[in-house]
C-alpha cells in the first residue's frame with residue numbers, strides 16, 4: 283500500500299499501475315508546497331515498490347488536471363524565495379519525474395496550466411482529452427514558467443512553438459497539442475483512464491530493468507553534460523547482465539511469454 287495524503291491520493295489499478303490523484307479540486311489542484319512535498323514522498327515510495335511498474339498522474343474533480351503553482355502561496359515571495367521555490371520544485375518533482383525509473387503517464391483532463399503543464403511535460407507520456415486546455419499563463423502574472431517549462435516545452439514542440447505558447451500565454455486545445463507533438467493521444471473525456479491503462483498494460487509486460495535503462499538513455503540525449511550515444515552503449519551492455527535479459531531472450535527461444543521480475 284502506497285502512502286496517501288489529503289492532497290495526493292493513490293490507488294493501485296490493474297497492470298501494476300499506480301494511479302496518483304492531485305487532490306485540491308476547490309483550487310483546481312494548484313500545486314502548493316505541501317502538495318509538492320507529499321507527491322515527492324509518494325513517488326519515492328512507489329519507485330521502491332516492485333509491484334508498481336507504471337504511474338498514471340491525474341487531477342481530482344472535473345475541471346482541471348492542475349491549474350498551476352499556487353498563486354496565493356507565492357504572491358508575496360521575495361527574489362530569494364522565488365528562486366528557492368523553483369529549485370525545490372525541480373528537485374522534488376519535475377527533474378525527479380523526468381528521470382523516474384518507471385514510466386509515468388499524465389492523464390490530462392480540463393486545464394493543464396503553468397506548473398500543471400510542467401507536471402505533464404515532466405511525465406514520459408501525455409494523454410489528454412477533447413476538453414483539455416493547455417497553456418503557460420505565467421507572463422501574464424509577471425513571472426516565467428519555473429518548473430522546467432522553458433526547457434521541456436521547447437524539447438517537445440521546438441523553439442518556435444515554445445516561444446509562441448510562453449510569450450503569448452494563450453491556451454491551446456489537445457488537438458493542437460497533439461499536432462505539435464506535446465500530447466501523445468487525444469481521447470474522449472470518459473476514455474482518459476482506459477487509454478492510459480492500455481499503455482500501462484503494454485508497459486507492465488515488458489522488462490522493468492530495460493525500461494529504466496531506456497529512460498536513462500533517452501534522457502541522456504537531452505542532458506548537455508552527457509553524450510546520449512555513449513550512455514546508450516553503456517546501458518545496452520549492462521542489460522546483458524540482467525535476469526530480465528535472460529528471461530526475455532529465453533522466453534523468445536522457448537516460444538513462451540516472458541515473466542519479468544525486474545532484476
Ligand code: COA
Pocket residue numbers: 308309310312349350351352353354393395396397419420423
Ligand atoms: N493558484 C491558486 N489558486 C488557483 C489557481 C492557482 N494557479 N488556479 C485556480 N485557483 C483557484 C481560484 O483562485 C479559485 O479559488 P476560490 O474559489 O477560492 O476563489 C478556484 O481555484 C477556482 O478557480 P476559478 O478561477 O474560480 O475558476 P474559473 O473556471 O473561473 O477559471 C482558470 C479557471 C484556470 C482559467 C483560472 O482559475 C486561472 O486562470 N487560474 C490560474 C492559472 C495560472 O495562471 N496558472 C499559472 C500559475 S504560475
